[in-house]
Amino acid sequence: MQKTETARMPLELSLISVFDQHQKELFDASHPKVSLSRAEAIDFLKEKGLPTRKNEKWKNSPFPKQYEKDYMIDVPSVSYDKNVNEIFRCEVHGFEAHTYSLLNGWYYSSEDKQLQTLENGVIVGSMKKAQVQYPDVFEKYYGKTANHQQDGFAAANTALFRDGIFIYVPEGVVVENTMQLIKMINREEPLMVNSRNLIILGKNSKLTFMHCDDSVNHFSSFINTLTEVFISENAFFDLYKLQNINDNTSLLNNTFFRQEANSKLRVNVLSLNGGKIRNELHVDLMGEFAEADLNGVYLMDKQQHIDNQVFVNHAVPNCYSNELFKGVLDEEASGIFNGYIYVARDAQKTNAFQRNNNILMTPKAVIDTMPFLEIYADDVKCSHGATIGRLDNEAMFYLMQRGISKADSRLLLMYAFLAEVTAKVSIDALRNNYEDMIKRRLRGELSICERCVLHCSMPDNPVEFEIDMSKI
């Protein structure tokens, strides 16, 4: 039964009315499969609405509070200006990345680069263009791993998205340089952006991908991103998510992975700043000997909120998954960690591990951490652990007894606490950069940095990358 119009929240109403207004355009520009799921998704949204706190998976979430806000949805794309892109060009010393951008949800490049085939055969470009150009690929993959009826946000994204990034790595191609996606929101009105990405790794291929969410101003926005990733046999996908958005922004990052046999997935999520952030990682291990290594670091303060929802589905035997999420919550920040592990009845010899460690710096900081393990096989190794603590007083005294100030001792210990996770970043230059960002954030410098977390090459804002450990 559909909700009555009066029962709807303003955000729901806007989503539905924008769809109704633009549906012809939306359907006309879409691959048949995309159109079909748009229709199903809007029906779902009309019937169920956006998730409320009555929904178990949204129980402690502050996101529903945003539904009363009046966001502008679906703004037109702006024409390409090389200089705008230049601002966001990231220069990490010793680290080569090819950068691609989305602006207000639209793939942002010169006209000739909207969809390109690189020398190594990799196809990269706009989702809008790709579905027209590569109908067979969309037929085969689109909507295959994401459940657009999971909740109202997945449905809204599916129904309303206009664009996003599309990447296809052909069989056997090892992409040497990291590909980096920078998502920018640049509007003065409160804006909700629904962008959709599709990434496909062929057999025996490898891709390192960095997904950056940044704000360029203090204006409020709501980012609802859905990404589908297919990792074929023996392929390796190395994903870095960097999140540094302003305090008025809500970010929902929904990523669905489907892994075939012997494939490998490694995820490192670094949430440095943001009003409200929710990361959902859904991993379907569909082929034997697939591995998923999922890691996250979060550093929140003020009244910020971080929510990491990790779902790992061991559908077949002999797979491995590991979750390690660590965070520091200061002032009145709040956080949620939910780790779901599902082991199917025949998924014997499964190894599934999960750990979430938190440091609360003040009595007002809050974390809800919860493991959910559903195991139907009998020959498995599974473990989970969650801790909530404060900085170790013994260690504080030890450091201070050596002359290190209280403030520096705190920083050293917080940094050390997180080092276990950052150590998993295998690219040296990137790890140094990660560590540098964490240090800056812990020192309170990053929250005022409104630019890309990777420090853009602003001539009037030179950034020093050399790390002086003595100063942390």
Add this chain to the structure above:
Amino acid sequence: MLLNIKNLHVAIDGKEILKGLNLSVNKGEVHAIMGPNGTGKSTLAAAITGREGYEITQGEIMYDGELINDMDPDERANKGIFLSFQYPVEIPGVSMTNFMRTAINAQREFKGEQPISAGEFLKKMEEKKKLVDIHSKLTNRSVNEGFSGGEKKKNEIFQMAMLEPKLAILDETDSGLDIDALKVVAKGVNELRSDDNAFIVITHYQRLLEYIVPDFVHVIYDGKIVKSGGKGLAVELEERGYDWITEKIEA
């Protein structure tokens, strides 16, 4: 006088542990503090170094001519007070090199000096490691993490050598050490002894004092120093135990 403690009363959670302790230490001296368990030896170390939770309810601690009762632990450390911990703390994720360099630079900043250069620092590390027979690189090792009992204690003396304190307190540095490690630690301490610094060696047993020979020996009992003497007192305590002193007090 480097350290002058007068009528020191220290309480933990309202419970008085030190009950009017007096102690004077001059530069160039080594003082041994002995006594049965739970009489206040480690509390004295905590009070001198400014550990949180140890409340000075009466009396004063003068260090280098300055009252330090309310001084923060890091400031005391930067003024030259060093504690070799009875239980050195493991700090995963902080490498020994970063830790030591941060500490040395904190001390230098305190004195208004420039930070140590990388070259100078590494040279100093190598030199001081030799002093206590540390052969591992330390660079990639986290502070005390995975160190054996002996290595931890050697590491304390290594840090002491790096920081060159004026007053070093060794809290049960001999506990958990085999005789070889004990000799190494003692050798390190003896090489650091000079006319400009002083040591307070807290120990249960006379064994360590065979290698680090004290100028004075004090016995703490029930929160006070109840007997002081020369190095001969330690030998006497080893032979006769503490009962002959404590019984006299109780009586």
